[in-house]
Amino acid sequence: NAGVTQTPKFQVLKTGQSMTLQCAQDMNHEYMSWYRQDPGMGLRLIHYSVGAGITDQGEVPNGYNVSRSTTEDFPLRLLSAAPSQTSVYFCASSPGASGHRTDTQYFGPGTRLTVL
Amino acid sequence: SQKIEQNSEALNIQEGKTATLTCNYTNYSPAYLQWYRQDPGRGPVFLLLIRENEKEKRKERLKVTFDTTLKQSLFHITASQPADSATYLCALAYNQGGKLIFGQGTELSVKP
Secondary structure, three states, X not given: OOOEEEEOOEEEEOOOOOEEEEEEEOOOOOEEEEEEEEOOOEEXXXXXXXXXXXXXXOOOOOOXXXXXXXXXXXXXXXXXXXXXXXXXXXXXXXXXXXXXXXXOOEEOOOEEEEEO | OOOEEEOOOOEEEEOOOOXXXXXXXXXXXXXXXXXEEEOOXXXXXXXXXXXXXXXXXXXXXXXXXXXXXOOEEEEEEOOOOHHHOEEEEEEEEOOOOOOEEEOXXXXXXXXX
């Protein structure tokens, strides 16, 4: 199993550009989520999904879109990048039977995004 | 709103000693509390989960306690090794199926 994979590892954008951060898992996990990690702030939940076709907002959803067309993939879209979105982004999945988001989270390696 | 506080200052200890990290929370007690380890440039890795009705959980050299009176969890690493050097995150969920809320993490450095 590859676990949770994320691409790209690093990305530099200019203000106003859009892009998609990719996330995939091969563990057949129901629950997937996106976090951002900033110095001194901890991990903050952006969006999450309890299964294919179902997504919901987390703590800091503004400026981001998600979709979940398959169990495996959960891409995060930045619509119009802003310097405030400079951060490290982590995708995570968990077995999440019945959408239990307290299950053990398996994290990807992260994408380091810089917006100029 | 719920707040989680972990020591923002790095913890430096000597190899072989016990490292103790603290996670404090405000307001009502979480249903679950998890501890994760994060190495530089990597994603967090799950270590232990403790429920609100459990006082203590152990796994090899790791021990987690949960005191709902003090609103605090302690994470202990006994016989610490330089390989234990990392940032340790606590995460709380306030109900069954609830969202995880992460603390900012405490950096541990174990010197040989």
